[in-house]
Amino acid sequence: xxxxxxxxxxxxxxxxxxxxxxxxxxxxxxxxxxxxxxxxxxxxxxxxxxxxxxxxxxxxxxxxxxxxxxxxxxxxxxxxxxxxxxxxxxxxxxxxxxxxxxxxxxxxxxxxxxxxxxxxxxxxxxxxxxxxxxxxxxxxxxxxxxx
Amino acid sequence: xxxxxxxxxxxxxxxxxxxxxxxxxxxxxxxxxxxxxxxxxxxxxxxxxxxxxxxxxxxxxxxxxxxxxxxxxxxxxxxxxxxxxxxxxxxxxxxxxxxxxxxxxxxxxxxxxxxxxxxxxxxxxxxxxxxxxxxxxxxxxx
Numbered sequence: 001x002x003x004x005x006x007x008x009x010x011x012x013x014x015x016x017x018x019x020x021x022x023x024x025x026x027x028x029x030x031x032x033x034x035x036x037x038x039x040x041x042x043x044x045x046x047x048x049x050x051x052x053x054x055x056x057x058x059x060x061x062x063x064x065x066x067x068x069x070x071x072x073x074x075x076x077x078x079x080x081x082x083x084x085x086x087x088x089x090x091x092x093x094x095x096x097x098x099x100x101x102x103x104x105x106x107x108x109x110x111x112x113x114x115x116x117x118x119x120x121x122x123x124x125x126x127x128x129x130x131x132x133x134x135x136x137x138x139x140x141x142x143x144x145x146x147x
Numbered sequence: 148x149x150x151x152x153x154x155x156x157x158x159x160x161x162x163x164x165x166x167x168x169x170x171x172x173x174x175x176x177x178x179x180x181x182x183x184x185x186x187x188x189x190x191x192x193x194x195x196x197x198x199x200x201x202x203x204x205x206x207x208x209x210x211x212x213x214x215x216x217x218x219x220x221x222x223x224x225x226x227x228x229x230x231x232x233x234x235x236x237x238x239x240x241x242x243x244x245x246x247x248x249x250x251x252x253x254x255x256x257x258x259x260x261x262x263x264x265x266x267x268x269x270x271x272x273x274x275x276x277x278x279x280x281x282x283x284x285x286x287x288x289x
Contacts (some may be wrong), residue, residue, distance in 0.1 A: 057287070094285060101182065107287045111279050114271035116264070117218060120278075125289045137274060144281035147276075 037092050044069055045078035054078055059102040060124050062087055074126050096143050097116070098132040099124070106143065154201050162197030168255070169193070192240035203228035223242060226260055 003022070010016060018036045022029055034057055042055045049145075064084040072079045080087065088097060093105040105129045110123045120133035132140065157264070208226045230245045237243050237252050 027279055055286065106282065107285050109286070111282065112275055113171050114268065114275040115215075115218075116222070118271055120275065125287065137278075140278060141274065144278060144285075146277045146281055 037094060041090060043071060043080055043082065043087065043090075045080050047076065047078045047098055052078060056091060056095070057107075059105050060108045060126060060128070061098075061102060062095075064101040072128070093143055096136070096140055098130060098136050098140070100133075102130060104130055106130075106140070150205060153205055154198070156206050157201035158194070158197040160197075160201045164259070165193045165196060168259070186241075188240060192236060192242075195239075196236040197234060199232035200229050203232070222264075223275050226257075229260065230256055 001080055020029055020032065041060075042053050045052050045054045054071055054073065060072045060074065062080075062084060063070050063072065069080045069082060069084055071080055071086065084101065084103065088095070091103065091109060095103050098104045104122060104124075107113055108125050111126050112120045112122045112132065114120050118137070120132040120137060122130050124130065170201075176183050203225055207221050233256050234249065234252065237273065243249050243252050244278070
């Protein structure tokens with residue numbers, strides 16, 4: 001794939017964005033989008049005393065329980081030494097706080113449904129359900145570019 | 148948002164709503180030939196009622212800690228607490244003087260309470276549609 005790339009400098013972090021104009025969404029373009037949206041990083045995690053490197057794109061959601069931080073992928077659960085707020089800083093645009101103790105990867109949400117009281121239930125691609133607290137809905141809308 | 152700010156915002160919303168409804172009622176009464184005269188304590192009673200109604204909202208509707216089973220129980224308790232605050236303030240500040248007046252205040256209260264819940268839920272459903280539409284564009288393929 002050969003594509004002309006143009007760089008344009010902006011004066012603020014919030015103004016940063018990448019626009020890809022292409023005929024179709026190829027694997028290369030998907031990889032480029034993934035890199036731009038999520039960075040190239042990952043998180044060092046442990047499971048059964050073994051250490052693994054978990055790519056950010058594999059994460060479904062992250063939960064903090066009794067000062068322990070757990071990362072959930074499609075079918076596994078790992079523990080991280082990092083605190084939730086520390087992970088929050090290194091995650092990309094689509095990893096968003098949905099309650100005091102949870103961060104979800106928006107790209108892994110199948111759908112959301114509003115419940116009486118203002119909170120929402122998100123059904124993830126693996127069928128799990130997580131609760132989005134009322135006070136975090138506004139930030140989700142902002143991240144998704146909804147006015 | 149901290150508790151003091153939440154209390155202030157809630158109080159202002161409720162007080163403004165009561166003032167708005169009283170304003171509408173005053174206009175209707177005026178054209179029906181019955182002008183309403185406010186007493187010196189009426190404006191401050193509206194503010195105090197706003198604070199009284201905001202307190203149960205903060206204490207009972209802590210959105211972070213709700214579980215689904217407790218939802219309707221808490222809503223019923225919240226509704227009754229607000230009703231007690233409005234009916235109590237109405238009695239204290241002489242918004243009504245007889246049973247007929249209390250019934251009118253009660254009917255208006257429950258209609259407004261149901262309207263607020265239904266309209267809030269409708270707005271949440273609009274957000275749901277917008278969010279689901281936006282998620283369609285970014286969802287990973289598994």
